[in-house]
Amino acid sequence: MSAPSAVERRQTLHAERRELLVRGIEIRATEERIQELFNDGLVRGSTHLCIGQEAVSLGIAREARPSDLVVATYRGHGIALALGVTPVAVMGEILGRVVGCAGGNGGSMHLSDMSVGLYPTSAIVGSGIPTAAGAALTAHVRGTDDAAIAIFGDGAANIGAFHEGLNLAAIKQLPVVFVCENNLYGEYSRQNLTTAVDDIASRAASYSMPGVVVDGQDVDTVAAATAEALARARAGDGPTLLEMKTYRYRGHSRSDAATYRPDGELEQWQQRDPLAILEARLVEEGVIAADERGAIEAQVGEAVEAAAQEALASPEPRLKAMFEHIVAGDAG
Amino acid sequence: MSAPSAVERRQTLHAERRELLVRGIEIRATEERIQELFNDGLVRGSTHLCIGQEAVSLGIAREARPSDLVVATYRGHGIALALGVTPVAVMGEILGRVVGCAGGNGGSMHLSDMSVGLYPTSAIVGSGIPTAAGAALTAHVRGTDDAAIAIFGDGAANIGAFHEGLNLAAIKQLPVVFVCENNLYGEYSRQNLTTAVDDIASRAASYSMPGVVVDGQDVDTVAAATAEALARARAGDGPTLLEMKTYRYRGHSRSDAATYRPDGELEQWQQRDPLAILEARLVEEGVIAADERGAIEAQVGEAVEAAAQEALASPEPRLKAMFEHIVAGDAG
Amino acid sequence: MGERLRMREAARRALDDEMAADGDVVVLGEDVAVAGGPFKVTDGLLDKYGERRVIDTPISEAGFLGAAVGAAGTGLRPVVEIMFIEFIGVAFDQLITEAAKVRYLSRGQVGCPMVVRATVGAGLGFGCQHSQILDGWFRGTPGIKVCIPADSASMYGLLRAAIRDDDPVVFLEHKAMYGDRGAVEVGEAGIMEIGRGAVVEGGSDVTVVGSGLTVGIARKAADAGPSMEVIDLRTLVPWDSELVLESVSRTGRLVTVEEGPYSGGWGAEVVAHVAAQLHGQLKAPSLRITSPDVPIPFAGALEERYLPTVQLVADQVAQLVTTDAAVAPWWQTEVLA
Amino acid sequence: MGERLRMREAARRALDDEMAADGDVVVLGEDVAVAGGPFKVTDGLLDKYGERRVIDTPISEAGFLGAAVGAAGTGLRPVVEIMFIEFIGVAFDQLITEAAKVRYLSRGQVGCPMVVRATVGAGLGFGCQHSQILDGWFRGTPGIKVCIPADSASMYGLLRAAIRDDDPVVFLEHKAMYGDRGAVEVGEAGIMEIGRGAVVEGGSDVTVVGSGLTVGIARKAADAGPSMEVIDLRTLVPWDSELVLESVSRTGRLVTVEEGPYSGGWGAEVVAHVAAQLHGQLKAPSLRITSPDVPIPFAGALEERYLPTVQLVADQVAQLVTTDAAVAPWWQTEVLA
Ligand SMILES: Cc1ncc(C[n+]2csc(CCOP(=O)(O)OP(=O)(O)O)c2C)c(N)n1
Ligand SMILES: Cc1ncc(C[n+]2csc(CCOP(=O)(O)OP(=O)(O)O)c2C)c(N)n1
Numbered sequence A, B: 001m002s003a004p005s006a007v008e009r010r011q012t013l014h015a016e017r018r019e020l021l022v023r024g025i026e027i028r029a030t031e032e033r034i035q036e037l038f039n040d041g042l043v044r045g046s047t048h049l050c051i052g053q054e055a056v057s058l059g060i061a062r063e064a065r066p067s068d069l070v071v072a073t074y075r076g077h078g079i080a081l082a083l084g085v086t087p088v089a090v091m092g093e094i095l096g097r098v099v100g101c102a103g104g105n106g107g108s109m110h111l112s113d114m115s116v117g118l119y120p121t122s123a124i125v126g127s128g129i130p131t132a133a134g135a136a137l138t139a140h141v142r143g144t145d146d147a148a149i150a151i152f153g154d155g156a157a158n159i160g161a162f163h164e165g166l167n168l169a170a171i172k173q174l175p176v177v178f179v180c181e182n183n184l185y186g187e188y189s190r191q192n193l194t195t196a197v198d199d200i201a202s203r204a205a206s207y208s209m210p211g212v213v214v215d216g217q218d219v220d221t222v223a224a225a226t227a228e229a230l231a232r233a234r235a236g237d238g239p240t241l242l243e244m245k246t247y248r249y250r251g252h253s254r255s256d257a258a259t260y261r262p263d264g265e266l267e268q269w270q271q272r273d274p275l276a277i278l279e280a281r282l283v284e285e286g287v288i289a290a291d292e293r294g295a296i297e298a299q300v301g302e303a304v305e306a307a308a309q310e311a312l313a314s315p316e317p318r319l320k321a322m323f324e325h326i327v328a329g330d331a332g
Numbered sequence C, D: 001m002g003e004r005l006r007m008r009e010a011a012r013r014a015l016d017d018e019m020a021a022d023g024d025v026v027v028l029g030e031d032v033a034v035a036g037g038p039f040k041v042t043d044g045l046l047d048k049y050g051e052r053r054v055i056d057t058p059i060s061e062a063g064f065l066g067a068a069v070g071a072a073g074t075g076l077r078p079v080v081e082i083m084f085i086e087f088i089g090v091a092f093d094q095l096i097t098e099a100a101k102v103r104y105l106s107r108g109q110v111g112c113p114m115v116v117r118a119t120v121g122a123g124l125g126f127g128c129q130h131s132q133i134l135d136g137w138f139r140g141t142p143g144i145k146v147c148i149p150a151d152s153a154s155m156y157g158l159l160r161a162a163i164r165d166d167d168p169v170v171f172l173e174h175k176a177m178y179g180d181r182g183a184v185e186v187g188e189a190g191i192m193e194i195g196r197g198a199v200v201e202g203g204s205d206v207t208v209v210g211s212g213l214t215v216g217i218a219r220k221a222a223d224a225g226p227s228m229e230v231i232d233l234r235t236l237v238p239w240d241s242e243l244v245l246e247s248v249s250r251t252g253r254l255v256t257v258e259e260g261p262y263s264g265g266w267g268a269e270v271v272a273h274v275a276a277q278l279h280g281q282l283k284a285p286s287l288r289i290t291s292p293d294v295p296i297p298f299a300g301a302l303e304e305r306y307l308p309t310v311q312l313v314a315d316q317v318a319q320l321v322t323t324d325a326a327v328a329p330w331w332q333t334e335v336l337a
């Protein structure tokens, strides 16, 4: 049995409710493994983990179609996995191996897989917001009912591209959903020190579009809000700004110990851990057994480890790769 | 008797209520004369007239101190004259003569006179908004009670610099007043076609700062709103966004006939002409006689014509000027 | 051959023909639709192709250039109009750091078939923020191409090629040349190849390389004096090094004529390349005739001198060919008063 | 002479000394205050100078770089930290079209004494949006200066000079070199002159010009083989043409070593200038050793080859001196597999 493709993994997430938890556990396990690889000196440059924010990625992936375009950020491992990109392709890219989703050209900050609608994530804060508006323009021009989704951080809500992208989308009534993943910090700065409003969703008023504060720790809430916004978009009723309140358990990147956070803040957020909330819900619904999580974790852990080994066994790109895909025609 | 300097002209505007009307008439007469010079083929490039918007310039100049910094735009002849820059210096610059306020280096879009606090106007939409926040930062760092004033158009409210400048000023509580001179059009586009809100002042909410819609046709209303915002700034209470509702009687620039405007719109605005409103008020107050405007117009007209002649008689810059003032040290 | 069109009309015709041929071509920018464009290049397109394909935008270059990147990545072929090249300054990230790199960093999964048309150039009294060429902004960015037509034929031929190109192309249109007329071969046969220059005047004493406005200046300068072979570079990135090398290997002398400042110009790139390839074969030191390293002055008398003039080019080329010695820029030899 | 400091410490010391000397010097950028800077260059400054002078900003480079322009025009001397040079892309207008031109277009009424510090350079696996040099972005902009220190002494000496300079200075700090130690003459005597390069290794066969990281590469390459005179350019705009010309006129050969791509690099500028000035006096074609014209690859094996290596420089310089014939870039001769 060959491993499922990204597209198949996406279908599973759509089809099976249990898969939400499995995938959430996979995201967290993969991020943990990436941190280990980093600590072992195997990951170059930087990594930006999303542990604690899994529900946002899962809820979005649950509702988006593969033909919708998702434009996310350098903190993009979670959304990539949720959309279906395999742990091998994710870790392979982060390790700079040919098995990576971009063959090692991109790295941790630049995951992509157009087969599941993941546009190459950018490492420039806010830059993807107009990109998503542009993907929505394509749907608008072609008259399809696809939509685009921009995912960005709270810090990105202060940069010009946010303002320009939202205004443009609003004035043209483009089918796009703007998802601000508010994890309370931009690098080492707490939101209140950089952002002149409490709720970023309130900025939607500047563009006469709905702005909704969403509990980003609850997959179902995220999914419901996303579904509603996507429906508006597809119906031609224009863009929506969703603010997902969430929290990153780790530092901003690499070895940031996040000492700038007030005592107890992390612990308080951990009490509303997105995986725990989801687990409880699934147990309640009878989708999983009360003690099933351990087994899932064990199984996923093994799979992630196998993926890590496969990525590590994959070769680095050959020299020629450096000269391929710069312009069309010099394809590899 | 030598002609009054920019600083003296500013003092007169502060000291004498009648001078508001005189200056307003001067602005309009100068703009008309510039249009003639343009039609005669004597003005190179572009000109952006502010006829119809005089009250905004006058009200701001009435309240700002010379030590406050004003950062305006290419549509800057009116604010320059209001702040005190002489018609000779304005027309000289627009004609590219040495008597111009920048010796002919800048041209119509780039008037400046730091003696009265006029920072070089920029021709890039929105760019002056962060500049003004920066001037306010200087006051903040030095602990003076000077303030800065950014003047920009309705179209500029859609560009990133607007968003970034306002958020930065808000979060640092900088002493700056943001004045959006809403003349209903950005080039040939009506505001509703480009801007996802009706009142630009409403966007102040995105920065938790007061946003005020102001009647931009009434000098006294403009002055009162400006005074209040400046007082807030000087008191350390942070920035304010003022939206001056006004209208430009002429096209965007040069020979734009403004055919894109709905029938009757111009005429409706002309019924609330800023100079007529001011004239009526001054007559009512007994500051001028009921029939005095004609005499003022005649006198101002003569002075403007003399200034035009002086500017026209002024030589073009010598070749050496091209190599001066590029970096410090190569001064002229 | 063909019709005689103004450069403005040649651009419009190229847009029209590509929009007719390919429903994915869209045009967007400030006042390009209802008003027909600030320079009237897009006039009439809205009526013909409708508001889904001819799109007026708010003043937000980062927003709409960025949107073009996303549209290009999902199947459209956007042609973005930037009113003055300087305004790319507010959208620089979207072009340089996003558009130019997306193909590479996705290993070819996504491309960016986008054209960014922008007016360039001095001579009309628009002052130092509205008169530059700025091709140097794009030179060190692998992934981006830069075209600059010098006549109506290349306006048409290059613009159609740029729209068909699968990568981002910056397309520089000289605002002082929009009214110039020239013969255009319309239709498929008129489409040119990006990356190819052309010898527009044959000659034997010296190779003079120009681009955009300076091609005409060089051609006029060639009317008298030494026998000048004039090359129109047409594409600045990638530039046609073979054509230049072949010509210089015959003439033995190289002069570049640029509208931009001395520092950072394409002339240095051409001269450096030729210096390495034809070492020992040049009869004279290569000469870069450029504008000086100053912001563009507004005053007419100064702006006129800012640009290389026909007389200057004729004089300097003659001096080079006569003396085979280095010719200094005018601002180093002329007494400035 | 002096103390041995890491380049990071030399930068911090320069900031500290200038802030102590002049109350108008302020530092602003993302996380420069409380966190001490993402690269820890500004660590400790907040405690010493307080939050009015050491300012954390929102993520809004156009906003705070633009604010620095306004602050500089009204009396402060802002030092702006841009975390990675690429982020200037979102603030490009404010630097290039505003800061660089305000002195000229006000005929000297207003200046812009501002320093924009930005980290540059490849080698650490940050990928194609966080690893470039991008000095080419600034070369064709009269009014702007560009410095790039190659060691702790020039980090200190140039940064203090940049802060004292009355015009905008872009200050490029190589992120892979922050930990490098070197002797620094602290205090006034350690301040260097902007626009001056330095001969850092004497030699007679060939002049090798580097900047930033490539100075060390050239020096190491000079350990064996032909006698190399190594020049550290230190300032890229304006560059020290006299120093280079004097050296090349002695050695008769010129090699430039750059970290950036082949196209648009400063090497072309240097080679073109030398070609014109020393025509007929060069023993060999001038050689530009650069990175290839590709986005910077992430994978370690590729990024390592992207940068010019000591071995490559040693080999190519030896080949040039031995053959006096043009040496092709490695990617044109090596079999790529
Ligand atoms: C234009 C720009 N400025 C600065 C940075 C450096 N940077 C990378 S991530 C980051 C914080 C972004 O915060 P936020 O938007 O909240 O996203 P998060 O990292 O929390 O997911 C910063 C400042 C950048 N990448 N791009
Ligand atoms: C960044 C940028 N984009 C476009 C332009 C071209 N342009 C000049 S004025 C103008 C209209 C501006 O409208 P608004 O802000 O309302 O000011 P107004 O001219 O009405 O005073 C435009 C689009 C510019 N100068 N800068």
Ligand SMILES: [Mg+2]
Residues within 6 Å of the ligand: A153, A154, A155, A181, A182, A183, A184, A185, A186, A187
């Ligand atoms: Mg965040």
Ligand SMILES: [Mg+2]
Residues within 6 Å of the ligand: B153, B154, B155, B181, B182, B183, B184, B185, B186, B187
């Ligand atoms: Mg307007």
